[in-house]
Amino acid sequence: MTNIEYLTSYVNQFVETIKKAGVKHIVMCPGSRSTPLAYGFAKSEGFAFYRQTDERSAAYFALGIAKATKEPVVLLCTSGTAAANFFPAIVEAFYARVPLLVVTADRPHELREVGAPQAIDQIHLFGKHVKWSVDFPLPEDHAESLNFLERHIHRAVSTSRTLPMGPVHINMPFREPLLLNMEQALPTTEVQVSEIGKLVPSQDFTEWYMDLLMREEKGILIVGDSIHSTKGFWDFARMLKWPVLVDPLSNLRTSVPVDCMDLCIDQYDAILKNDAFKQVAMPSVVIRFGAQPVSKPLTLFLKACKPDVYIVVDESPIFRDSIHLVTHHAQVEATSLWIPMEEKQVSSYLNHWSKTNDIATKHIQTYIETEEDEGALAGILFEALPNGVDLFASSSMPIRDVDTFFNKTTKDVQVYANRGTNGIDGVVSSALGVQAATNRPGYLLIGDLAFLHDVNGLIVSRFHETDSTIVIMNNDGGGIFSYLPQSTETNYFEHLFGTPTGLEFSHVAAMYDAQYDAVHSKDAFEQVLKQPKIKDIRIIEVFTNRQVNTETHRKLWTAISKELDTIWKA
Amino acid sequence: MTNIEYLTSYVNQFVETIKKAGVKHIVMCPGSRSTPLAYGFAKSEGFAFYRQTDERSAAYFALGIAKATKEPVVLLCTSGTAAANFFPAIVEAFYARVPLLVVTADRPHELREVGAPQAIDQIHLFGKHVKWSVDFPLPEDHAESLNFLERHIHRAVSTSRTLPMGPVHINMPFREPLLLNMEQALPTTEVQVSEIGKLVPSQDFTEWYMDLLMREEKGILIVGDSIHSTKGFWDFARMLKWPVLVDPLSNLRTSVPVDCMDLCIDQYDAILKNDAFKQVAMPSVVIRFGAQPVSKPLTLFLKACKPDVYIVVDESPIFRDSIHLVTHHAQVEATSLWIPMEEKQVSSYLNHWSKTNDIATKHIQTYIETEEDEGALAGILFEALPNGVDLFASSSMPIRDVDTFFNKTTKDVQVYANRGTNGIDGVVSSALGVQAATNRPGYLLIGDLAFLHDVNGLIVSRFHETDSTIVIMNNDGGGIFSYLPQSTETNYFEHLFGTPTGLEFSHVAAMYDAQYDAVHSKDAFEQVLKQPKIKDIRIIEVFTNRQVNTETHRKLWTAISKELDTIWKA
Known part of the structure; x- marks a missing residue:
């Protein structure tokens, strides 16, 4: 066989085995060394194929898809630091038990560790934060080559899918030329897909x-x-x-x-x-x-x-x-x-x-009606959510406000958050990934720092449709720190933890052609939520105050506890 | 000693030893677990202290400082995926031989691997891409504790500084409470700083x-x-x-x-x-x-x-x-x-x-005068650079245009780029880091994709002054791929490699209160470069065309080669 023939066979076998194993979603970051795989996936039918140019965001986007589908998602990039940008989301996936098939293209062995560009040591790059990591050989014209490939891909998919699920890393070197014969016939693969690992009690x-x-x-x-x-x-x-x-x-x-x-x-x-x-x-x-x-x-x-x-x-x-x-x-x-x-x-x-739960619920209801802080605003949002939507809550304060102000309901709202490692990184991408996978209207509740951290998550909206409403609680800085003991250190606190940026996000909305509302009161927020969504992305920026939040939340806990005392104090 | 006393002693010893070892720059990302170190550095005088809320950008910012000063820079964050976000810049630093002291705060051992929030396995987190990685014990009231700390910090600083320089990782667990006694006296440290490792020929x-x-x-x-x-x-x-x-x-x-x-x-x-x-x-x-x-x-x-x-x-x-x-x-x-x-x-x-070099130079000069592509525009920029400034060139096309169109000169312009691993990630941050360190006017030449990838690098301008001019060559996508063989695959090429986002950056300029010019011709570019800089950040967005670039660059090579044939062809 010629070079191009056996490279094409190898890539076809890879892609078709992944398809047969039931993988549906491919998230790709553009790059040169991964060219054969990119073309392989692109020309094969039946995949949902996504692109994102920021690899950190791409990985969190794939995480969102995998979180929603509970199925492994292929995450593909070229060699070099591109792969290192996947690291935060892989660590999150490992601890949150989300299945990912991370595929990193690599330089061939003769270009490793000899000063060639974009060549880093990618073997076991993600350390102990993947369930399995394997370095493939170069594609070669050998009888065992395609057989090996098929069995290893099945093992990789099964490993990521077996409970507890998690990420798996495949490193794939390619030598130039990187082009395929786009007309070459597809292979018939042999191995049967194994069952998800089930653990049954004795x-x-x-x-x-x-x-x-x-x-x-x-x-x-x-x-x-x-x-x-x-x-x-x-x-x-x-x-x-x-x-x-x-x-x-x-x-x-x-x-x-x-x-x-x-x-x-x-x-x-x-x-x-x-x-x-x-x-x-x-x-x-x-x-x-x-x-x-x-x-x-x-x-x-x-x-x-x-x-x-x-x-x-x-x-x-x-x-x-x-x-x-x-x-x-x-x-x-x-x-x-x-x-x-x-x-x-x-x-x-x-x-x-x-009975006690009902009392607290009543207080929460009153609080939502009478207060103006982030908790009350979150409550307003949760009540306004239609049936059949998804809600992604950012780490830090939003997930805590969901815990308090999102009351039990017969409505169908699926709630998501990144709790594997509780990072505030990659939240926008994860939410857009969930939306892409479920195809239901997606809502994201997020603070200004987390939104800014993954503002590049919005890039994906330039390549794929989305239906996402993003509610930013902009209290200009890190709100959660105000609840912690270090907030008593007044000399340095605001400088080190508050970190106000003074940034507003109308500019981001304009850049991404998003529907935008700035909201400064609860009444205005209620009105805005009633208006129809007319763009792919809707951003509602709610300006709040960190100091007020801390005080009113504390008042709520006191009021509930006081009423419970009258009932339960012997 | 009480808890707070020995925690304070430990942190004071850490900070003062770092200062004594000659480290000047501290880049900190806000977080809770790293509170003792943040307060320790903040209250100690004589450091240049920077903050950045996006850890990926923070690490590239520190890289920029270290690149310019050739001295280790402390890069500090809290536990969890925050640390994983440092990874791309650490890999770059390793291959580019840039000294960094990466300090990651960690949870105490009893909260590791037991499902506690923001606790990931941080030991050897950066694998083989640091020169040394060490996991410190918890601070304790023991005779050997401060002595150990001092020697290990000296070893870490020396290791990062010894040629070839590179990053070093220190993982530091802390148990709550995380507060210091801000009034406690500073220690006197003992160990002398060792020389930079010098390698002399026989x-x-x-x-x-x-x-x-x-x-x-x-x-x-x-x-x-x-x-x-x-x-x-x-x-x-x-x-x-x-x-x-x-x-x-x-x-x-x-x-x-x-x-x-x-x-x-x-x-x-x-x-x-x-x-x-x-x-x-x-x-x-x-x-x-x-x-x-x-x-x-x-x-x-x-x-x-x-x-x-x-x-x-x-x-x-x-x-x-x-x-x-x-x-x-x-x-x-x-x-x-x-x-x-x-x-x-x-x-x-x-x-x-x-003589041959002179001929090529003449062609390049003519080209800059007559053509309108990115090469000619880059040439215009280089000629306009004043004496005593720094130029940071992004990876991909900008560094190649510098190679061709930046002619030898008696002018003092220092040129920087990230060539350790040639990534297009973190470029804005690295350039702003160089500027912060040298305090000379900084120029950055960058494409639209690389700029977008690290647009969060601009966050640092909300916390620190800068003097940066950013010239974005916006050809709406990945220009370098047009020079590669895969560009002949017309069906998928634009979709997979071109990745046009259609984004424009006037919105980014507005968000960060930057001076902004959109430029659509060479004449306009020359005019704009003559106008004074009046804001901390100036963004000049030059709209170019990927197709034209490829064609005109090729025309230049042909013209030079033709003239050389007339001289050297026997």
Whole structure:
């Protein structure tokens, strides 16, 4: 075979194997060394193919797609620092358990470490933050070559897809010339795609667990982020009748069945700040599915009551228990423990939780109606969300405001955030990636610093359609730091942590031809939300005040706690 | 001691040791875990202290400072993906041999790998792309603690400073509370700072080398990027009388002594495209100082003539010789081989080179006067540069246009670019970093994609003064790809490589309160360059055409080669 023939065979085999393994989405960053793969994917039909010129944003965009589809996404770039720009999103994907197939093109071995341009050491470039990393040989005209390629691609896709999911890195060297024969026939691939790795509990454990559920009255369920599937959860909880503390990212606060609304506790962050209620609420059994919730009061509550049995259900061998309370670590899929059972009675313990939750909810409602801070504004946004949309919450304050002000609802709103490592980087791209994958209207709630950090995430809108509404809470700097102890150091605080940039984003909207509104009051925000969306991207910039936010949030916690005292203080 | 006392002692010792080691510049990204270090540096006097909220840009900004000062710069961030955002600039620094002290704050060991937020595995996070990586213990009240800290900081600074220079990574865990006693007395540190590692040639080598220089007529010197010092070079070359091929990044094309102008060959890229001249120009000895030059024709020329002796002088044990021609690798400092010697006669070989160089220069001059493409526009810019400024050239086309259109001059203009890994990422930040360090007017020549990629580099202008003129060649997409073979694939080319975004940057200028001009012709560009600069940042956006650039550049090479044929074709 000629060079161009076997390079084309190799690339065709690569692309068709990836397609056969069920991968649908390809995110590509333009570059020279990756030319054969770019042409290979472009000429093959059946892929959704995205481009982005900022590799950091591209990786977060792919993360968003993979987060929404729960399927591996190919993320492709050329050699050199291009690949290093993928690093933040790969680390996020590793900890958030999001499947990615990171494919980095590389120079051939004779151009590595000899001063050739754009040649860096790409072997194990992402260190321990990928599930698997492999350096492929150069394409060659050898009987074993295509066979090897096919098996390794299947292994890579399966590895990224096996629970806990995560990123996989494939490094692929190419020697010039980099051109393909675009007419050459496609290969027929052989290997069958393996099943997603399923982790099933043993019979002994299941018996002990069912007995526990039937016997115990004072039990709570906690559902966090990163659960692979929530299907069947409410059928299980409806029978069990334990209070269910749902983190917003579990996506069990939305689409709640009407007859399960009383079981669903969404104000635990507020009510677990009250000591009297905490006495009443002490559980003897806690079962947590998925990651630790965002709420700090919940963590402190669990730490204080040290339950006799605390089961964490998790697909990974990593013990996600930073407070060292877990008594049983069940390394199984969450769904495998949502077992059909006899319906239990409503307990007074459940009633205490739901009654207290209702009181907090009432306060939150009043707060949204009467206050003007970021919490109240977030509440206004959440109430205005139509059925059938997605909400991406930035790290830092937005996810905390979702936790407090996003009340349980029967509406279908899927909530997303990057909680693998909680970074404020790449948030715009991740949200646009989610939108591209679900094709539902996307909403993003974000602060000014996080928006600015990934303002290049908007570049993708020049290449692909989107339907995204971005609400920026512009308090000119880092709001979350005002809640932390270092804010008492008045000499340096604003300089080091507040970091006000004085920037406004009408210019960004103009640059990207986005619909834009500047909002300075709650009334104006309500009016703006009622106006129709007429562009691909809509930016609503809400100007808020960091000082006010801290004060009013604290007032809310005090008011709730005061009313709870009148009920629960013996 | 109380917690706060020994934490304060530890941080004070850290900061004062860094200061004593001669480090002047601190670039900090706001975050919580790094609070003790941020306060430590802020309260200590005598540092230049910079902030940037985008960590990727911050790292490239620090790179710019370190590149200009040739001294280690502290780059500080909090735990989590913040640190991963440093990766592209660290890889660049490693290959470009730029000293950085990367300090990442970390969670204490009990919060690592247990699902705590913003905790990733930071140990050896940057893999093989730092010279040294060390994970510090938690601060503790122990006799050896401060002593250990001082010695390790000295080792870190020395390692980054020893030739070849490069980045060093220090990971520092802190346990809450993160506050210092701001009044506590500063420590007196003990260890003396070690010398920069100097690599001196042996006597045997020196004798052989001097004999070679005196004996050979057909020798050339090549001077590339990454030479630690160019001091004494022209005194040496003036005696030797060999043609000197100077890469623009050697900074030997500017401030050329008048009596050395004939020795200085700056058009080798153009004249070595002509076969007839190449026959005349064949050297028997080549001595290269520093990195391989940008020019591809030069590389092909050396490959074709296989000189008997090809010495590469380099401080690093890495053999920078991607064409496998080097016969002698002298691992010594370049300056150590610029030895005083008897003045040699002007040879006909030198005359051939300088005469041919003059012809190419004349063509280039005519071209700048008559053409309108990016090359001619770059030529206009270079001629307009005042004495005593810095020019940062982006990777991709700008550095190539500098190579061709930036003629040797007695003017003092320092030229910078990121050639460690040739990335188009972080260019705006690196240029602003250079400007912050030298405090001279800074000019940046950059394409639209590279500018967009690091548009967040401008954030730093909200926190610190700058004097920067940014000339954007906006050809709406990736211009360099048009010169490569893949451009013949018409079906997919524009979609995959051209990647036009249709974006214009007047909006960016408005957002950052920059002086702005849009330029659509060469005349207009000349006029604009004559107008005074009245803001910290000035953006001149020059709209060009990718197709025209490729065609006119090719026309120039043909014209030069044709005239050289009339002289050198036997």
